[in-house]
Amino acid sequence: MCGIVAYTGMREAYPIIIKGLERLEYRGYDSAGIALQNGDLHVYKKKGKVADLKESLKNVNLEGNVGIGHTRWATHGEPNDRNAHPHYSANQNLVIIHNGIIENYSAIKQDLESKGYAFTSDTDSEVLVTFIEDIQKNTQTPLEEAVRLALQRVVGAYAIVVMSRDTPHMLVAARKGSPLVIGVGKNKDEYFLASDATPIVEYTNEVIYLDDLEIAIIKNNQLVIQHLDSTIKTPYIQTLTLALEAIEKGGFEHFMLKEIYEQPKSVADALRGRISSLEGRLHLGGMLEYINRLVTADRIMILGCGTSWHAGLVGEYLFEELARVPVEVEYASEFRYRNPIIRENDVVICISQSGETADTLAAIELAKQKGAVIFGICNVVGSSIARATHAGAYIHAGPEIGVASTKAFTGQLAILTMTALLVAYRKGTINESDYRRILAELETIPQKIEQCLKLNAETEKIASVFKNAHNFLYLGRGYNFPVALEGALKLKEISYIHAEGYPAAEMKHGPIALIDEEMPVVFIATKDSSYEKIISNIQEVKARKGRVIAIVTEGDTEIKKMADFTIEIPHTIEPLSPMLAVIPLQLLSYHIAIMRGCDVDRPRNLAKSVTVE
Ligand code: G6P
Numbered sequence: 001m002c003g004i005v006a007y008t009g010m011r012e013a014y015p016i017i018i019k020g021l022e023r024l025e026y027r028g029y030d031s032a033g034i035a036l037q038n039g040d041l042h043v044y045k046k047k048g049k050v051a052d053l054k055e056s057l058k059n060v061n062l063e064g065n066v067g068i069g070h071t072r073w074a075t076h077g078e079p080n081d082r083n084a085h086p087h088y089s090a091n092q093n094l095v096i097i098h099n100g101i102i103e104n105y106s107a108i109k110q111d112l113e114s115k116g117y118a119f120t121s122d123t124d125s126e127v128l129v130t131f132i133e134d135i136q137k138n139t140q141t142p143l144e145e146a147v148r149l150a151l152q153r154v155v156g157a158y159a160i161v162v163m164s165r166d167t168p169h170m171l172v173a174a175r176k177g178s179p180l181v182i183g184v185g186k187n188k189d190e191y192f193l194a195s196d197a198t199p200i201v202e203y204t205n206e207v208i209y210l211d212d213l214e215i216a217i218i219k220n221n222q223l224v225i226q227h228l229d230s231t232i233k234t235p236y237i238q239t240l241t242l243a244l245e246a247i248e249k250g251g252f253e254h255f256m257l258k259e260i261y262e263q264p265k266s267v268a269d270a271l272r273g274r275i276s277s278l279e280g281r282l283h284l285g286g287m288l289e290y291i292n293r294l295v296t297a298d299r300i301m302i303l304g305c306g307t308s309w310h311a312g313l314v315g316e317y318l319f320e321e322l323a324r325v326p327v328e329v330e331y332a333s334e335f336r337y338r339n340p341i342i343r344e345n346d347v348v349i350c351i352s353q354s355g356e357t358a359d360t361l362a363a364i365e366l367a368k369q370k371g372a373v374i375f376g377i378c379n380v381v382g383s384s385i386a387r388a389t390h391a392g393a394y395i396h397a398g399p400e401i402g403v404a405s406t407k408a409f410t411g412q413l414a415i416l417t418m419t420a421l422l423v424a425y426r427k428g429t430i431n432e433s434d435y436r437r438i439l440a441e442l443e444t445i446p447q448k449i450e451q452c453l454k455l456n457a458e459t460e461k462i463a464s465v466f467k468n469a470h471n472f473l474y475l476g477r478g479y480n481f482p483v484a485l486e487g488a489l490k491l492k493e494i495s496y497i498h499a500e501g502y503p504a505a506e507m508k509h510g511p512i513a514l515i516d517e518e519m520p521v522v523f524i525a526t527k528d529s530s531y532e533k534i535i536s537n538i539q540e541v542k543a544r545k546g547r548v549i550a551i552v553t554e555g556d557t558e559i560k561k562m563a564d565f566t567i568e569i570p571h572t573i574e575p576l577s578p579m580l581a582v583i584p585l586q587l588l589s590y591h592i593a594i595m596r597g598c599d600v601d602r603p604r605n606l607a608k609s610v611t612v613e
Contacts, residue, residue, distance in 0.1 A: 002027055002028045002070065002071065002072050002073050002085075002098070002099035002100075002178075002195070002607075003020075003021060003023075003024025003025065003026075003027035003028060003070070003071040003099070003194070003195045003196075004024075004068070004069070004070050004097045004098075004099050004159060004160075004161060004180070004193070004194065004195050005017050005020035005021055005024060005068070005069045005070075005192075005193065005194045005195075005199050006067065006068040006069070006097070006161045006171055006173065006192070006193040006194075007020075007065075007066065007067055007190070007191070007192055007193070008065065008066045008169065008170075008171050008190065008191050008218050008221060009065060009185055009189060009190020009191065009221060010065060010189065010190060011065065011190065012062075012063065012064070012065065013036060013037075013064050013065055013066055013067035014034065014036060014062040014063075014064065014067060016192065016199070016203070017034050017067050017068070017069035018034070018050065018053075018054055018069065019199065019202075020069065020192075020194055020198075020199025020200075021034075021050045021053075021069045021070070021071045021199075022050050022051075023198040023199045023247060024071055024194065024195055024196070024198065024199060025049065025050050025071050025602065026255075026401050026402070026403055026601070026602070026607070026608040026609075027071060027073065027099075027195060027607055027608055027609055028071050028072050028073025028074075028607045029048075029049045029050070029071060029072075029073070029602050030047070030048075030072045030073055030074045030079030030084075031045065031046060031047045031048060031071075031072045031074075031079050031080070031081070031083065031084035031085075032045065032046060032048070032049065032050045032052070032053040032069070032070065032071045032072065032084065033045025033046065033053065033069065033070050033072075033084045033085050033086050033097075034053070034067055034068065034069040034070075034086070035067060035068050035069075035086040035095040035097075035163060036062060036063075036064040036066070036067040037064050037065070037066040037067065037163065037168040037169075038061070038062075038063045038064030039064075040165065041092075041093075041095060041163065041164075041165040041168070043086050043088060043095055044056070044057055044060065045070075045081060045084035045085065045086065046081055046084060047079055047080050047081050047084060049602070050071055066163065066168060066169060066170075066171065067163075068086055068095065068097045068161045068163055068171070069086075069097065070084075070085035070086060070097040070098075070099075072084060072085055073607040075101055075124075076101070076105070076122055076123045076124045076125075077121055077122030077123050078122070082120060082121050082122075083121045083122055083123050085097045085098060085123075085125060087121060087123060087125050087126040087129050088120075088126075088129070089126075089129040089130045089132065089133035090112075090117045090118065090119075090130045090133055091133060092165070093133060093164060093165045093166060094129050094132060094133050094136075094143070094162055094163070094164050094165075095129065095162070095163050095164075096125055096126075096128060096129035096132075096160055096161070096162050097125075097160065097161050098123075098124075098125035098128060098158055098159070098160045099158070099159045099160075099178045099195060100156060100157035100158035100159060100160075100176075100177060100178040101124060101156045101157055101158075102124040102125070102127065102128055102154055102155070102156040102158065103155045103156035104153075104154065104155040104156065105124035105127045105128070105156075108127050108128075108131050108153070108154075109127045112127065112130055112131060112134060115134065117130055117134070124156075125160075128150065128154065128158075128160070129162065131150045131153075131154075132146045132147055132150045132162065133146075135149050135150050142167075143162065143164050143166075143167060143170065143172055144172050144215065144217045144226075147160075147162055147172045147174060147215060148215055148226070148228060148230060151174055151176070151215070151228055152228060156176075156177075157176060157177030157178050157358060158174065158175065158176055158177065158178055159173075159174075159175040159176075159178035159179060159180040159195060159210075160173065160174055160175075161173045161193055167219070169219065169220050169221070170217070170218065170219045170220075171191070171193065171216075171217075171218045172215065172216070172217050172218075173193050173210065173215070173216040173218075174210075174214065174215040174216070174228075175210045175211070175212060175213075175214065176212045176213055177212065177358060177361065177384075178195070178356070179195055179196060179209075179356050179383065179384060180193060180194075180195065180209075180210040180216075181193070181194055181195070181196060181197050181200060181207050181208070181209055181210070182207060182208040182209075182210060182216055182223070182235075183197070183200035183203060183204045183206065183207050184204060184206040184207065184208065184223070184235075184237060185203065185204055186204060186206075188221075188223075189221045190203075190221060191218050191221070191223060192204065193216070195609075196380065197240050197242055198242070198247045198399060198401075200240070201240055201242045201243075201244055201247065202244055205239050205240040205241075205242075206237050206238075206239060206240070207237070207238055207239075207240050208225070208235045208236060208237055208238070209236075209238065209382050209387075210225070211233075212384075213227060213228040213229075214226065214227060214228070214233060215227075215228065223235065238382065241381070242399065246398045246399050247399050247401065254402065254590075254594075254600050254601050255401040255402040255601045256402030256403075256404055256406060256494070256590055256600045256601055257402075257590055257600075258402075259400055259401070259402050259406045259407045260406050260407070260453070260583070260586050260587060260590065261453060262397075262398065262407050263406070263407050263410050263446075263449045263453075263583065264446040264447065264449045264450040264453070265446070266395075266396070266397040266398060266407040266410065266411055267407075267410050267411060267414050267445055267446045267449060267579065268446040269396040269397065269398070269411075270395045270396050270397065270410075270411045270414040270415060271414055271418070271442060271443065271445075271446070272396070274418060275418060275439050275442060275443065276439070277436050277439035277440035277442075277443055280432070280435065280436055280439070282418060282421060282422050282425065282439065284393050284415075284418060284419065284422060286391055286392050286393050286394070287375060287391045287392065287393055287419065287422075288391075289390075289391055290373055290375065290390055290391040291391075291422065291423075291426070293347050293373045294347050294375070294419070294423050295423050295426045295427050296345060297325055297345055297346065297347040298325075298326075298343065298345035298346060299325065299326045299327070299328065299343070299345070299346045299347075300319055300325055300326070300327045300328075300346070300347050300348075300349060301327075301328050301329075301330065301335070301340075301342070301346060301347070301348045301349070301367075301372075302315050302316065302327060302328070302329045302330070302348075302349045302350075302351065303329075303330055303331075303332040303335050303348060303349070303350050303351070303360060303363045303364075303367075304331075304332060304350065304351035304352060304357075304360060305331060305332050305333060305352070305357050305359055305360055305610065306405065306489070307353070307405035307408065307409050307486060307489065308351040308352050308353060308357075308360075308405070308408070308409075308412060309329065309331055309332075309351070310409065310482045310483075310485050310486040310489070311351055311377075311409055311412035311413055311416060311482075312329040312349070312351050312416075313329050313481070313482035313485070314413055314416060314479060314482045314483075314578050315327065315329065315349065315351075315416040315420070316328075316329045317478065317479050317482075317575070318416055318417055318420035318575055319416075319420045319423070321575065322420045322421060322423075322424040322429065322430055322438075322575070323420050323423040323424040323427055323429055323430075324424075324427070324429045325423070325427075331359075332350070332357065332359040332360040332362070332363035333359035333363075335363045335366070335367075336359060336362045336363040336366050340366070340367075340370075342367060342370040342371065342372045344371070346372055347372065347373050347374075347375065348363075348364070348367045348372045348373070348374045348375070349374075349375045349376075349377065349419075350363065350364055350374060350375070350376050350377070350385060350389060351376075351377045351378075351412055351416075352376070352377075352378050352379075352383075352385045353378070353379045353380070353395075353397075353400055353405055353408035353412075354378075354379070354380050354383060354385075354608065354609040355376070355378035355379070355380040355383020355384055355385035355386045356380070356383055356384050356385065356609050357385070357609065357610050358610060359610075360385060361384055361385055361388060364376075364385065364388050364389060365388070368388075373390050373391075374388075374389045374390050374391075375389060375390070375391050375392045375393075375419075376388070376389030376391075376392030376393075377392060377393060377395065377412055377415045377416065378392065378394060378395070379394065379395045379396075379397050379400060379408050379411065380399075381394055393415045393418075393419070395408060395411030395412055395414065395415055396411070397411040400608075401601070401608070402600065402601050403493070403494075403601060403602060403603055403606050403607065403608045404490055404493045404494050404586075404589070404600070404603065406490075406586050409486060409582060410449070410579050410582065410583075413578055413579050414442070414445070414579070417438075417442060417575060417576065418442070421435065421438055421439070421442075437573075438573065438575065438576075441572060441573050441576055442576060444572070445572070445576060445579050445580070448569075448570040448572060448580055449579065449580060449583055451569075451570050452569050452570070452580050452583035452584060453583065453587075455567055455568075455569070455583070455584050455587065456587055458567060459567065459584050459587040459588050459591060460587075460591045462549055462565050462567070462588065463588055463591030463592045463595060464591075464595060465565075466520045466547075466549075466592065467591075467592050467595040467596055469497060469518070469519075469520050470497065470498065470518070471497070471498045471499065471500075471514065471518075471519060471520075472488065472491055472497055472498070472499035472500075472519075472520050472521075472522065473488075473499070473500055473501075473502065473507075473511055473514065473515070473519060473520070473521045473522070473546075474487040474488040474491075474499060474500070474501040474502070474521075474522045474524075474585070475501075475502055475503070475504035475507060475521060475522070475523050475524070475534075475537060476501075476503070476504060476523070476524035476525075476534075476581075477503060477504045477505060477530040477533060477534055478528065478529065478530050478574065479528070479574055479575060479577055479578055480524035480526065480528075480577060480578060480581055481501075481502075481503045481504075482578065483524050483577075483578045483581045483582050483585065484501035484502065484503075484504075484522070484524055485501035486501070486582055486585065487499075487501060487522060487524070487582065487585035487588075487589070488500050488501035489501070490585060490586055490589035490590075491588070491589040491592065491593075493589075493603050493606060494589055494590070494593040494598055494600045494603045495589060495592045495593040495596050495598055496596075496598065496603075496604070497592065497596075504523065504530075504533070504534050504537040505533065505537065507537060507540065507541075508540065512540065512541075512544065515541055515544040515545070515546040516544065516545055516546070517545040517546070517547070519546045519547065520546075520547045520548075520549060521541045521546045521547065521548050521549070522549045522550075522551070522585070522588075523537070523538055523541075523548060523549070523550045523551065523559075523563070524550075524551045524581045524585075525538065525550045525551060525552050525556075525559050525563075526551065526552060526553045526569065526577050526581060527552075527553040527556065527571065528574040528577060529574060535558065535559065535562075538550065538559060538562055538563065539562065542562055547564045548562065548563040548564050548565070549563065549564065549565045549566075549567070549588075550563040550565070550566045550567070551566075551567050551569060551581050551584055551585070552566050552567070552568055552569070553568065553569065553570075553571050554568045554569065554570055554571055555568070555571075556568065567584045569581060569583070569584065
């Protein structure tokens, strides 16, 4: 949700910043802008994507060793040139880039207006930078002090970087609730700041994750980190393990397709070193310290948003079936606002690909206040959620850049399966042979996903038949009900076709009214305990002339006779079937979106990482 990049050092800042913005574009692409110190302070900004900004700067002198850049996902004010970042303060002496929301901006704005300040944009960010200017003026303090004083009065979330015309070799950055990473140059004489490590990895692997309420002051290429209460902090430098290839398209036309195809590897990476069916071994190092809390839990609450919430729903089936513990799955955004009841023996599991989703983070804080032990399932190493939880496991899927989540989902399912199995084994709710059988089947999943990917051409053909549909229905039962929700979400997100996911049995309580010869219905109809029931549901759709696309188990003959199209996926046991069934649904939505001319990696109005409420 907005990407920020900044550089100070001896290199040219512009190429680093613009490339960084391209890498961060998944976070927002309503407008983009940069500010450079080159003799004077200059701001260049434009509505649209980073490419539009780049094009508009073709004939501009962009020299300078210090600069900041921003790619925006609009929260306050419509996406246009005026609302694009960076924002000048009123006297144009300061500029700011900001990711987050200043909740009390309108009170601050009124106060500033009463002092005669005028604003050129509708953003909370312009209010913040003008507020800093006003404090600086009134207190005659240096920039870093004015930033500190302003932030003490701000309510909300922010990652900011501020520059001043008066101190051209200086950057002041701060965070609360929105991420900010500082890359430290090899000789500690240049610094790269960004919303995540992707703009940095090419230049250095030494990074500092700024903590909430910390301010980083980089003056003449010397870094000092302070707490908002002005105590000096010792920077903790970590080594990045991110590889440059992981954030490039590697021959694929889109990140989304690359990430779909990475799943045999990303799921294998999630399992690597953690399971061995031969030895009956299941090891989740990051969970060990608190695993007994999960084993003795009276109830598990799983929280997440979007695709991560769908993974949580599969988790509910897994934990209840294998570990016999009641589970509640909730949108983090609902949980945090409803004064939830958390009892002593309850455990919370939070799922988040980015580890930065504001609602999930706030839900964690709330659950913590109520005394819960919290496990995290995240992809981004060192992310806010990973750091805020007591224990957890990374999914190790590598950077997911396509806005529609794909490989994170299967990685999350792999971790949930292992965790449920581990708890079940320790609790004794599963016998040794079933335990080993599930472990052995889990080991085959990467290779079975590989087989699912061979369905690409077939899926593309089906996509060409349905690309102009106005609506889609996705139906599944049991473990595959969340897969139906996820399939529908993928299609909505990237092709803008209205789609709904339902438990197949619920169809007759409403959605069946929508079915006619125009309505494609995707059934996840693998050979499992609800197979016979789902066949009846397919017949109900066929009887009303609906068009059926069925995801079936290899060798199925019965559904083939009634469905218009079938896609055969390899056989697996029921708890693992979502990891396979989702693959053709990801491919189907990808191809439909491409055929409709949609920008699959940057769908309209969406952002990958939602760091605002
Ligand atoms: C956004 C993304 C979704 C994602 C959701 C939760 O809406 O577009 O793809 O599932 O956020 O993100 P998280 O990083 O917490 O999993």
